[in-house]
Amino acid sequence: xxxxxxxxxxxxxxxxxxxxxxxxxxxxxxxxxxxxxxxxxxxxxxxxxxxxxxxxxxxxxxxxxxxxxxxxxxxxxxxxxxxxxxxxxxxxxxxxxxxxxxxxxxxxxxxxxxxxxxxxxxxxxxxxxxxxxxxxxxxxxxxxxxxxxxxxxxxxxxxxxxxxxxxxxxxxxxxxxxxxxxxxxxxxxxxxxxxxxxxxxxxxxxxxxxxxxxxxxxxxxxxxxxxxxxxxxxxxxxxxxxxxxxxxxxxxxxxxxxxxxxxxxxxxxxxxxxxxxxxxxxxxxxxxxxxxxxxxxxxxxxxxxxxxxxxxxxxxxxxxxxxxxxxxxxxxxxxxxxxxxxxxxxxxxxxxxxxxxxxxxxxxxxxxxxxxxxxxxxxxxxxxxxxxxxxxxxxxxxxxxx
Amino acid sequence: xxxxxxxxxxxxxxxxxxxxxxxxxxxxxxxxxxxxxxxxxxxxxxxxxxxxxxxxxxxxxxxxxxxxxxxxxxxxxxxxxxxxxxxxxxxxxxxxxxxxxxxxxxxxxxxxxxxxxxxxxxxxxxxxxxxxxxxxxxxxxxxxxxxxxxxxxxxxxxxxxxxxxxxxxxxxxxxxxxxxxxxxxxxxxxxxxxxxxxxxxxxxxxxxxxxxxxxxxxxxxxxxxxxxxxxxxxxxxxxxxxxxxxxxxxxxxxxxxxxxxxxxxxxxxxxxxxxxxxxxxxxxxxxxxxxxx
Numbered sequence: 078x079x080x081x082x083x084x085x086x087x088x089x090x091x092x093x094x095x096x097x098x099x100x101x102x103x104x105x106x107x108x109x110x111x112x113x114x115x116x117x118x119x120x121x122x123x124x125x126x127x128x129x130x131x132x133x134x135x136x137x138x139x140x141x142x143x144x145x146x147x148x149x150x151x152x153x154x155x156x157x158x159x160x161x162x163x164x165x166x167x168x169x170x171x172x173x174x175x176x177x178x179x180x181x182x183x184x185x186x187x188x189x190x191x192x193x194x195x196x197x198x199x200x201x202x203x204x205x206x207x208x209x210x211x212x213x214x215x216x217x218x219x220x221x222x223x224x225x226x227x228x229x230x231x232x233x234x235x236x237x238x239x240x241x242x243x244x245x246x247x248x249x250x251x252x253x254x255x256x257x258x259x260x261x262x263x264x265x266x267x268x269x270x271x272x273x274x275x276x277x278x279x280x281x282x283x284x285x286x287x288x289x290x291x292x293x294x295x296x297x298x299x300x301x302x303x304x305x306x307x308x309x310x311x312x313x314x315x316x317x318x319x320x321x322x323x324x325x326x327x328x329x330x331x332x333x334x335x336x337x338x339x340x341x342x343x344x345x346x347x348x349x350x351x352x353x354x355x356x357x358x359x360x361x362x363x364x365x366x367x368x369x370x371x372x373x374x375x376x377x378x379x380x381x382x383x384x385x386x387x388x389x390x391x392x393x394x395x396x397x398x399x400x401x402x403x404x405x406x407x408x409x410x411x412x413x414x415x416x417x418x419x420x421x422x423x424x425x426x427x428x429x430x431x432x433x434x435x436x437x438x439x440x441x442x443x444x445x446x447x448x449x450x451x452x453x454x455x456x457x458x459x460x461x462x463x464x465x466x467x468x469x470x471x472x473x474x475x476x477x478x479x
Numbered sequence: 480x481x482x483x484x485x486x487x488x489x490x491x492x493x494x495x496x497x498x499x500x501x502x503x504x505x506x507x508x509x510x511x512x513x514x515x516x517x518x519x520x521x522x523x524x525x526x527x528x529x530x531x532x533x534x535x536x537x538x539x540x541x542x543x544x545x546x547x548x549x550x551x552x553x554x555x556x557x558x559x560x561x562x563x564x565x566x567x568x569x570x571x572x573x574x575x576x577x578x579x580x581x582x583x584x585x586x587x588x589x590x591x592x593x594x595x596x597x598x599x600x601x602x603x604x605x606x607x608x609x610x611x612x613x614x615x616x617x618x619x620x621x622x623x624x625x626x627x628x629x630x631x632x633x634x635x636x637x638x639x640x641x642x643x644x645x646x647x648x649x650x651x652x653x654x655x656x657x658x659x660x661x662x663x664x665x666x667x668x669x670x671x672x673x674x675x676x677x678x679x680x681x682x683x684x685x686x687x688x689x690x691x692x693x694x695x696x697x698x699x700x701x702x703x704x705x706x707x708x709x710x711x712x713x714x715x716x717x718x719x720x721x722x723x724x725x726x727x728x729x730x731x732x733x734x735x736x737x738x739x740x741x742x743x744x745x746x747x748x749x750x751x752x753x754x755x756x757x758x759x760x761x762x763x764x765x766x767x768x769x770x771x772x
Contacts, residue, residue, distance in 0.1 A: 288497075291622060308604060315697075
């Protein structure tokens with residue numbers, strides 16, 4: 078009996094610190110938004126991503142009434158991997174940040190993922206496109222949430238090829254991202270019975286695309302695929318119209334955001350196909366959230382900004398559910414919990430960290446079809462979650478059990 | 480028909496496009512050359528002035544219904560006036576100091592101006608439509624040339640040679656050149672040299688703004704459009720010879736052509752070919768192709 082009491086006492090004593098450990102450290106969850114605040118990607122993420130994160134935190138506190146505090150810090154990584162990894166290290170080591178998020182630009186995402194792994198914290202990647210994050214470079218503390226190069230190339234290229242765009246010519250930004258976008262798209266074109274007639278690598282960033290567009294014109298391809306992003310894409314689209322390439326040949330923007338369409342206007346972009354993870358005007362839920370975002374930012378959200386909100390909200394839900402900010406516990410919970418909100422339908426985080434969810438094939442409206450501001454897309458098809466992203470068995474991530 | 484294994488139609492069209500881009504280089508490097516030649520200022524804010532020109536046109540069209548043709552005159556005047564203010568209040572203080580101070584000041588100004596516009600307008604840029612009178616394509620056989628691009632070449636060349644004529648062949652130009660050669664004596668002869676210098680700086684940046692308006696319908700009007708271009712333009716000035724008026728025009732056009740050919744042969748190198756030539760020229764003729772050592 079005495080022994081039993083002693084055992085119970087020991088058990089109690091060890092259980093107390095154990096219970097304390099299981100709680101949120103310092104009773105504060107710290108979210109660090111590391112994004113491009115002033116460079117090329119600041120319109121598609123930037124300040125809008127910060128606003129979305131704040132909304133997620135405020136909404137979570139209002140809806141879920143957590144027993145822990147939530148703080149947000151933010152920094153501009155200027156699209157430089159060294160700045161980003163230094164900042165992440167400082168956040169994790171000194172400031173007690175639990176999760177680094179947004180992380181647009183492939184080099185930034187890869188650098189911060191490594192620091193997060195080393196310090197056992199979480200990286201929630203939203204703005205970056207590169208599919209290597211959940212393939213060769215994957216790790217068990219990273220979630221790639223919004224979209225990736227595979228999903229975009231797959232959605233747009235297969236839709237256009239199936240519609241009869243059998244011959245393709247690519248304009249490719251001459252760096253890793255552009256090449257991977259081109260090769261993903263080319264695979265899809267060939268798999269659907271199409272043919273790639275040629276491609277040209279243009280310097281990054283470029284301003285005058287007319288030489289390259291003339292090559293595309295002379296190739297006679299039905300579809301000109303733009304394997305680039307940002308101002309390269311917008312300038313190429315604008316000049317394609319100027320040289321009379323469109324509408325004779327179809328342009329396919331392999332990475333386009335609603336901010337690009339907004340900046341070019343519908344006259345220059347009408348009829349283009351693109352794949353997106355989010356469109357504000359898709360249903361009542363997306364409209365309600367987007368209008369709230371618009372109130373604060375005076376712009377409709379890009380898929381990156383909407384994904385930013387959703388990823389942070391679901392991260393906080395996981396912390397509350399496991400009552401801990403311990404990386405492994407939160408990651409395990411997130412990977413086994415389906416995600417369904419205004420952003421993600423049929424969302425699920427795979428073993429490699431890839432959040433798969435329905436993607437949408439959109440076509441840009443004609444100017445006369447747009448009834449109100451930001452009325453830009455017609456959703457042509459929903460690409461189901463399990464077809465939109467790289468099939469898990471093809472993932473080269475070491476975390477995937479084969 | 481093929482020339483050096485390249486279909487002649489392709490070569491012809493790329494050369495023509497090279498000439499169009501060369502026109503932009505020529506007009507921008509001309510402004511830089513004038514400012515350097517007459518003021519000894521290395522004007523790093525030139526790209527920002529080019530961007531300002533494009534934005535004045537865009538703001539005019541979007542908010543005040545000021546059309547393209549009016550902007551083509553108005554934007555250079557407004558930006559030129561801004562240049563005058565900057566010269567009177569800031570640059571004036573630096574003439575006696577090393578070149579480096581002028582470079583740093585103008586570089587700082589460029590960062591501030593671009594920062595303000597980036598904050599106000601974002602980085603995606605704004606679209607500016609080609610004016611109605613200049614839409615359409617001219618069929619040339621080997622390519623269809625957009626009418627607007629043809630206009631760019633004509634307008635740029637007219638302004639470039641007009642400027643050259645004014646500086647090299649008129650009395651006003653003679654005053655300018657004399658004023659920089661020996662300001663004291665020219666001043667003693669009753670000519671207002673500080674005024675001449677202010678006018679020159681204003682004129683130089685007005686040229687940049689003019690190029691900006693010309694560029695607006697071709698490129699997205701974007702706060703970063705100047706900084707993307709300015710480094711190449713500096714290379715053009717160095718190759719032509721700092722301060723040489725004709726040198727900057729001829730080199731601008733020539734390098735546009737060379738870039739065009741590079742885009743046919745090896746497109747990946749097209750962004751560095753200008754710099755490769757710059758290194759070669761600096762090794763062989765450090766004062767530049769048209770410069771006087």
